[in-house]
Amino acid sequence: MAKRKSIANELPAEPPSARRPRAVVVGASSGIGAAIARRLAAGGYIVAALARRKNELDKLCNGINRAAGETRALAYQHDAMDLASIPLTFQGLLKDLGGIDALVYVAGVTLKVEMDEFNLEKDRQMIETNLMGAVAWLGAGAALFQRMKAGTLVGISSVAGDRGRVLNPAYNASKAGLDAYLEALRNRLTRHGAHVLTVKPGFVDTEMLKATPRKFGVISPERVAAGVWSAMRSRKQLVYLPWYWRWIMLAVRTTPSFIFRRLSF
Numbered sequence: 001m002a003k004r005k006s007i008a009n010e011l012p013a014e015p016p017s018a019r020r021p022r023a024v025v026v027g028a029s030s031g032i033g034a035a036i037a038r039r040l041a042a043g044g045y046i047v048a049a050l051a052r053r054k055n056e057l058d059k060l061c062n063g064i065n066r067a068a069g070e071t072r073a074l075a076y077q078h079d080a081m082d083l084a085s086i087p088l089t090f091q092g093l094l095k096d097l098g099g100i101d102a103l104v105y106v107a108g109v110t111l112k113v114e115m116d117e118f119n120l121e122k123d124r125q126m127i128e129t130n131l132m133g134a135v136a137w138l139g140a141g142a143a144l145f146q147r148m149k150a151g152t153l154v155g156i157s158s159v160a161g162d163r164g165r166v167l168n169p170a171y172n173a174s175k176a177g178l179d180a181y182l183e184a185l186r187n188r189l190t191r192h193g194a195h196v197l198t199v200k201p202g203f204v205d206t207e208m209l210k211a212t213p214r215k216f217g218v219i220s221p222e223r224v225a226a227g228v229w230s231a232m233r234s235r236k237q238l239v240y241l242p243w244y245w246r247w248i249m250l251a252v253r254t255t256p257s258f259i260f261r262r263l264s265f
């Protein structure tokens, strides 16, 4: 269960005509999630930042609030593997924030697995965090946004979801599952006026990248956040970041299986 503190009194007074939109970022304590939380706050959102490491969230929120000169970000400790707690946590945030206009699911783990390793515990952790946590959070957001006939759902997937590869099968599967789930939500919600965005970054300079043996064209988390912000505003459905990954992955997806299974990435 998330440790919540009531924030109703911390938020700046706003006349209804100047109400700031509210965003929830799950997985905001470092890397891409922290950069997205900062970008949303700079763009005028009040942000609820969730993750397990409360001290990192506090540092993030203090930095945002100091720069804004008022409360724009609030920290909530949360473990996305605790699926049972998510509906209640979602309802608590809805009440604390006085509404939710955007929900961004960023939380993810990549655990190092050897080429000949099949480890159920590692696989379970990746699938529960990257996929099941996403399903629980994005599903709760979808139910709200369907009723509101508005709102934006964002899922941070990966180019790794485009094909099953030899290095980390469960990570690939978690991101492929997330892609399909986001597409299905988009197909349900677009007719109700809500927006669903799938984001597929390539290599990003974060803690997670340390587990990746080969990398190229590494970009900063801030560049991903800028791409997410721009795609949210222009209501894009799917973005690769940087853009050229769309073409790289088109080539990867169309490589025949008899060739692909001989490759070592």
Ligand SMILES: NC(=O)c1ccc[n+]([C@@H]2O[C@H](COP(=O)([O-])OP(=O)(O)OC[C@H]3O[C@@H](n4cnc5c(N)ncnc54)[C@H](OP(=O)(O)O)[C@@H]3O)[C@@H](O)[C@H]2O)c1
Binding pocket: 026, 027, 028, 029, 030, 031, 032, 033, 050, 051, 052, 053, 054, 056, 078, 079, 080, 081, 106, 107, 108, 109, 129, 130, 156, 157, 158, 159, 200, 201, 202, 203, 204, 205, 206, 207, 208, 209, 221
């Ligand atoms: N870095 C890359 O090259 C890259 C490329 C493509 C996609 N991505 C995706 O981008 C997302 C963010 O990763 P990152 O690169 O920014 O790495 P990161 O710095 O390690 O960030 C991972 C974030 O997920 C949170 N998280 C992990 N397990 C969680 C849990 N059980 N409950 C709640 N939060 C949890 C972490 O917070 P706590 O540890 O505090 O809980 C942290 O805020 C991931 O979904 C990843 O798959 C990364």
